[in-house]
Amino acid sequence: MKREDFIFATGFLLILEGYLSANVLPGFLGLALLIYPLLLRSSTEFSVSASATFPEGPLEVGREYPIEIRVRNSGSTVRVIPRVLTRGMDVEVPSLMVPGNGEKTLLGRVRVLEKGEVSIEGITLTVEEPRGVYFDELTLEGAVFQAYPSLEELREEAMIEKNLRLAELYKAGRFLGLESIDFKDLREYQHGDDFRRIDWKASLRLGELIVREFLREDNVDVYIFLDNTREMRKGIKQAKIDYASTLVLQLASMLLDKYRVGLVVYDEVSAKLLPARKGQAQLEAIRRSLGIKHEGKVMSLRFELSTKIGPKARDFIGMVLPLMKGRKGSSGIFEALSLLKNPSFIILVTDLSNPRDVYRAVSEARKKHRVLILSPNPILFYSGKLDERTLERLYKAYEEREKLIRRFNVLVPTIDLGPSDYLREIARVM
């Protein structure tokens, strides 16, 4: 319903009330309300012209640029509300009150979202009189820009590429198996090589970076560690454990051709070991060990590595809680690691929801074993209701998780996974 129509309707209703109740006052109140829009129309005059100033030159993705809309008003006082139609850009221009016979400039900002050709397709200025009863519209022409990737975006892409290359190398089996101390060969440095392997003397002699290669023991055992803690089992439609189980099975079927593969499923307090073996029977045994049900609960989405509990408080909790009593803080993952007697290759599938324990355990494990972490990203698995608050929470959790993954990547290669990642893998294997 239009606001003016509402005022007219109220006026007529009051007149009707006056007529039916034989009371003059409501009739005159109604008449006054009918006259009011006439006075409003008399006071309103839309005579606005505007011009926009856009950022010049090629733009950079992710950066913000100023945008100016100069408004000249030769009519009555108006509120100017800009609406900007864009492609590949995010524009924010606040609304502004422009007095009669005045001139004002709306200062906004443009943020480039994607590279290539982006544009401001048009600007519609809604010119509204201060009471919000009448309005007029004004359209300004837009502009086309060329956007180039920013340095930060390039860095991000390089990191993604590096992660992908690392994942490809793992898939090809180049990283599987432990290297012995027997020297094999020298070769040119390639992107992604460990800096510690650079042979500085040879590099100086040949004028380029040279790395040392060692003989690999291919008959090493591969153990897939599956995190079966409560957080992994939580999920409304799909839990991370469902995804992780499929991933484990798919990994095992791929690795069993070349290696002896074992499985360790651990939870908060204990761990179950399936010793490493070769062959199809082992795949079946792994499949049977993966019959884990998920819990229909919402994920907590907490990824803080540091704890706010002090050492004294932790000791106290250790004494009070029966679960922790006598265990000296060790959880399932520590027990799982203690089950491996020989140096092995560990593929740890965990959502890093208990990062403190995992970090400590991996720090210890990498002294003896080679470790790779495959981590299903809980944010990508969130299947609850999405509202403004949840989105804000998810964004914060996502940022927290990015930091966490970076910390773990310093320690061991850590690959972040989403719910659709394994489908691609399975398709390739088949």
Added chain:
Amino acid sequence: MIGVLLSIASAYVAGTYVGALSVIPWILSLKRRDVGLLAFFVYAVYLGNSIEVSSVYSYPSLLVVLSVSLALVVLLDDILTSKVVPERRELIAIPFVLTGFFLPESLIVGEGLVIVSRLRMGKIASLSVAVVVLAFAVLWKTVDYADSAPVQVAVAAAVGIFVILVSLSWKTFKKCSF
């Protein structure tokens, strides 16, 4: 804000405290204009029912009708503008409004000053208001008799329809929705 003060004063002049309720639509309009407008509708209907005026052709009744009607217009304007602080030029009306608690004519002058300071009376608007006054002046002898309230209201309705027709045919504006 000044609309609330005028509503209280005009209702007081009419011998009721219902005007104090005008603060509710005004406060609601600060939160959301349309909610304030809905509350204003309820307030206006309740106010109309609270004060009894049988004829507009007696001086005390005319004072009541004019003061309450003009206060209602200012209140509606306050609700639509959703402004807390009155403009400086509106403050000229304050002494008149305060005196209006004892002298109703002063209140009407104050209300007139507020409306004139806010809304521009163009030729068409002035002419339409003049038609309203003229219509009631011309029909004075015809409609001023005992129990003529419905007839007087019918005249108001007729003039109202005329005003609406003038409004709609005069300027073509796009209208804002709720």
